[in-house]
Amino acid sequence: MRRLLIDTDTGGDDAVALIMALRDPGVRVEAVTTVMGNVEVEQATQNALLAIERAGTYAPPVYRGLHNAVLNEPLVNKNFDIHGRDGMGDLGLLPPALRPQQEHAVDFLIRTIEAQPGEFEMVTLGPVTNLAWISLRSPGTLAKLKRITMMMGTGPYFGNATPLAEGNARMDPEALDIVLRDAGTELVLVGWDLCINEYLFTEEDLKRLRETESETARFCLDINHNLVELNERRFGARVLDLADPVAMAVALEPDLVEQSVTAYTRAETNKGLAYGAIAVDHCHQSGRVPNATTCTKLDAKRLKRCILSHII
Known part of the structure; x- marks a missing residue:
C-alpha cells in the first residue's frame, strides 16, 4: 500500500x-x-477537515502549518473570485466535527519522515512553504521521501497569477526555490497548463456530473462554482480547470504522463515581471544536474476518467 x-x-x-x-483503494x-495560500491557514485547516468528512472513508490527522511566506508577503486572500472568501464557494457550510492536531505541521513532518525514511510519498497542492522550512530546519529530511508531486508552475504556458507565474509558485517563490535546490528526492511538477485547453471539464462534462446520483460529485461542483463563473469571464465558457485534482491524478496514476522534461529547474526570486x-x-545549457521533472502532456481522456471515478 502506497x-x-x-x-x-x-x-x-x-x-x-x-x-x-481518500477514496483511492x-x-x-x-x-x-495545511499552509496559507488560497485562504489563511486556519481556514485551510477547517476546509481540509470538511473535505475529509465529505470523502466518507477514513480520517487521517490534520496538522496546521505556516501562516506566512518564507520571506515576502504572499498573495493569500487577495482574490476572492477563485474560491470565495472561505475557499469553499461561500456556501455557508457547517463547521467540521473533526478537529486538527496540536503539533505543528513542520514538526510532525520532520518527526514522521525521519522515523520512517523511504516510506512516504508527498503531494503538495499549494505553496511549498512548509517543505522549505523542513529543508532549512532539518537538511536531508525531504530526501527521505520517495517522491514529491507538486501542483506547481505553468509548463510552457502563460501564468494564471501573473503573466509568467502560476499561483502556487507566485505565493512563495523563495520557498519553491529552496525545495527545488535542496530536496534531494524525485520532484514532479504538474502545471496549470495541464488543467486548461483539452484538459478542461467542459460544460457538457459538468452537466453529466451534476446529473449523477453522487452527493460527493455535487459537493465537488458546488464548492467550485466561483471558478466556473471566473472561467466564463476569462475563457468565454462555463468550464472548470481542476488544477489540484489533476496533480493528484498524476500522483495516483503516474502513467497518465505522456511527455515530460527532466532538467535543472529553479524558481525566479528577483522581484519583477x-x-x-x-x-x-x-x-x-547550464550543465547542472537535473533536479525535477516537469510534466508537459497527459492522456486527457484517462485523466478525466481518473478524476470522475474518484468522486462519483
Missing part, C-alpha cells in the same frame, strides 16, 4: 483532490498538513 502525505492550502479544488486520495493518506516563474533548463 503511503501519502498531503500538504494543502485547501480551496475548492484542493478539497476535490483530497477526496480523490491503492493509497493510504497518512496525514494532511518574472517573480515566481519557473525556469526549466530543457536544453541543458
Whole structure:
C-alpha cells in the first residue's frame, strides 16, 4: 500500500483532490498538513477537515502549518473570485466535527519522515512553504521521501497569477526555490497548463456530473462554482480547470504522463515581471544536474476518467 502525505492550502479544488486520495483503494493518506495560500491557514485547516468528512472513508490527522511566506508577503486572500472568501464557494457550510492536531505541521513532518525514511510519498497542492522550512530546519529530511508531486508552475504556458507565474509558485517563490535546490528526492511538477485547453471539464462534462446520483460529485461542483463563473469571464465558457485534482491524478496514476522534461529547474526570486516563474533548463545549457521533472502532456481522456471515478 502506497503511503501519502498531503500538504494543502485547501480551496475548492484542493478539497476535490483530497477526496480523490481518500477514496483511492491503492493509497493510504497518512496525514494532511495545511499552509496559507488560497485562504489563511486556519481556514485551510477547517476546509481540509470538511473535505475529509465529505470523502466518507477514513480520517487521517490534520496538522496546521505556516501562516506566512518564507520571506515576502504572499498573495493569500487577495482574490476572492477563485474560491470565495472561505475557499469553499461561500456556501455557508457547517463547521467540521473533526478537529486538527496540536503539533505543528513542520514538526510532525520532520518527526514522521525521519522515523520512517523511504516510506512516504508527498503531494503538495499549494505553496511549498512548509517543505522549505523542513529543508532549512532539518537538511536531508525531504530526501527521505520517495517522491514529491507538486501542483506547481505553468509548463510552457502563460501564468494564471501573473503573466509568467502560476499561483502556487507566485505565493512563495523563495520557498519553491529552496525545495527545488535542496530536496534531494524525485520532484514532479504538474502545471496549470495541464488543467486548461483539452484538459478542461467542459460544460457538457459538468452537466453529466451534476446529473449523477453522487452527493460527493455535487459537493465537488458546488464548492467550485466561483471558478466556473471566473472561467466564463476569462475563457468565454462555463468550464472548470481542476488544477489540484489533476496533480493528484498524476500522483495516483503516474502513467497518465505522456511527455515530460527532466532538467535543472529553479524558481525566479528577483522581484519583477518574472517573480515566481519557473525556469526549466530543457536544453541543458547550464550543465547542472537535473533536479525535477516537469510534466508537459497527459492522456486527457484517462485523466478525466481518473478524476470522475474518484468522486462519483
